[in-house]
Amino acid sequence: xxxxxxxxxxxxxxxxxxxxxxxxxxxxxxxxxxxxxxxxxxxxxxxxxxxxxxxxxxxxxxxxxxxxxxxxxxxxxxxxxxxxxxxxxxxxxxxxxxxxxxxxxxxxxxxxxxxxxxxxxxxxxxxxxxxxxxxxxxxxxxxxxxxxxxxxxxxxxxxxxxxxxxxxxxxxxxxxxxxxxxxxxxxxxxxxxxxxxxxxxxxxxxxxxxxxxxxxxxxxxxxxxxxxxxxxxxxxxxxxxxxxxxxxxxxxxxxxxxxxxxxxxxxxxxxxxxxxxxxxxxxxxxxxxxxxxxxxxxxxxxxxxxxxxxxxxxxxxxxxxx
Numbered sequence: 178x179x180x181x182x183x184x185x186x187x188x189x190x191x192x193x194x195x196x197x198x199x200x201x202x203x204x205x206x207x208x209x210x211x212x213x214x215x216x217x218x219x220x221x222x223x224x225x226x227x228x229x230x231x232x233x234x235x236x237x238x239x240x241x242x243x244x245x246x247x248x249x250x251x252x253x254x255x256x257x258x259x260x261x262x263x264x265x266x267x268x269x270x271x272x273x274x275x276x277x278x279x280x281x282x283x284x285x286x287x288x289x290x291x292x293x294x295x296x297x298x299x300x301x302x303x304x305x306x307x308x309x310x311x312x313x314x315x316x317x318x319x320x321x322x323x324x325x326x327x328x329x330x331x332x333x334x335x336x337x338x339x340x341x342x343x344x345x346x347x348x349x350x351x352x353x354x355x356x357x358x359x360x361x362x363x364x365x366x367x368x369x370x371x372x373x374x375x376x377x378x379x380x381x382x383x384x385x386x387x388x389x390x391x392x393x394x395x396x397x398x399x400x401x402x403x404x405x406x407x408x409x410x411x412x413x414x415x416x417x418x419x420x421x422x423x424x425x426x427x428x429x430x431x432x433x434x435x436x437x438x439x440x441x442x443x444x445x446x447x448x449x450x451x452x453x454x455x456x457x458x459x460x461x462x463x464x465x466x467x468x469x470x471x472x473x474x475x476x477x478x479x480x481x482x483x484x485x486x487x488x489x490x491x492x493x494x495x496x497x498x499x
Contacts, residue, residue, distance in 0.1 A: 201285045209278035216270040224262045262323045268348045269316065314366035315349040322346060327371050333445055335372035338363050374444065378418055381440040381451035385458065386433050386474040392467070393436070397423050399465050400438045403457035407440070413453060416446040421454075451477045 321327070323346060328334050332343045334353065341355035351368065353361045387396060404421030407413050419441040428435040438458070442450045455475045462468035 202282050205278055205281045209274050212274050220266045265348050315364050318365035328373055332375040336368050379442050379444050379447040381447040383438050383454050385436045388472045399461045403461040416442050
């Protein structure tokens with residue numbers, strides 16, 4: 178008998194002795210821990226490759242459009258997306274490894290219960306297979322949200338059930354904090370569409386309702402002057418991407434008209450810009466004697482209900498409202 182044969186014979190005799198069960202359980206635990214470490218390393222590498230692939234696509238698209246290949250915002254979003262994917266896959270692997278290790282420990286400690294556990298496991302598995310469809314859908318949707326960069330932590334989104342700032346993108350749920358401070362836990366599988374206000378750029382839209390007999394051209398000039406002063410203010414210039422535009426009349430009713438002015442802004446700054454623009458329009462119309470109390474209304478119309486105050490918390494390089 179060779180040395181290796183003797184070694185394995187000795188190992189077998191130890192495992193068959195009274196210490197066999199504790200040793201087997203210890204081996205299962207050690208293997209599970211090692212498998213978790215290996216899974217984390219593989220997940221990290223895989224996620225890095227996925228995100229790098231998305232980055233190459235974005236850079237190619239930016240090059241085709243003649244834009245900057247990378248920006249601080251895109252860099253921050255890529256880091257967030259990497260962390261979200263790593264957390265999702267990591268949690269899933271932990272659950273799977275823990276489940277397998279737990280079943281092996283049970284079978285090792287109580288061999289006679291193997292048949293009973295097998296039948297029970299088959300029944301439970303069938304029930305879980307039917308009842309866990311929603312969970313699987315939640316997990317898959319969460320993965321797609323992160324891989325496709327549909328939303329990320331800090332984004333201002335309209336998820337249907339709630340509108341506000343994304344505070345966490347989990348394995349099963351997305352946490353959204355609305356304007357009232359309520360934290361919504363939304364199952365990923367129930368989110369059928371997402372309106373993301375934090376991608377690329379945003380637009381502040383201000384509507385002014387005036388009487389039908391008002392001087393439209395004079396009001397347009399007042400609106401244009403207010404927007405020009407806003408765009409020229411150093412405190413606001415870094416939030417405005419393009420020259421403000423007065424779109425003019427959008428609605429003419431029996432006793433009122435609506436004029437619209439829009440400003441293209443950096444993401445998450447549209448609400449602050451809209452508030453300041455409304456203030457300046459009011460002051461400019463007052464100065465020109467065009468504002469009629471009780472007949473003139475200046476309001477924003479671009480932000481969905483509930484997102485206004487939430488959008489005041491910029492992410493990354495977006496400036497503060499203060």
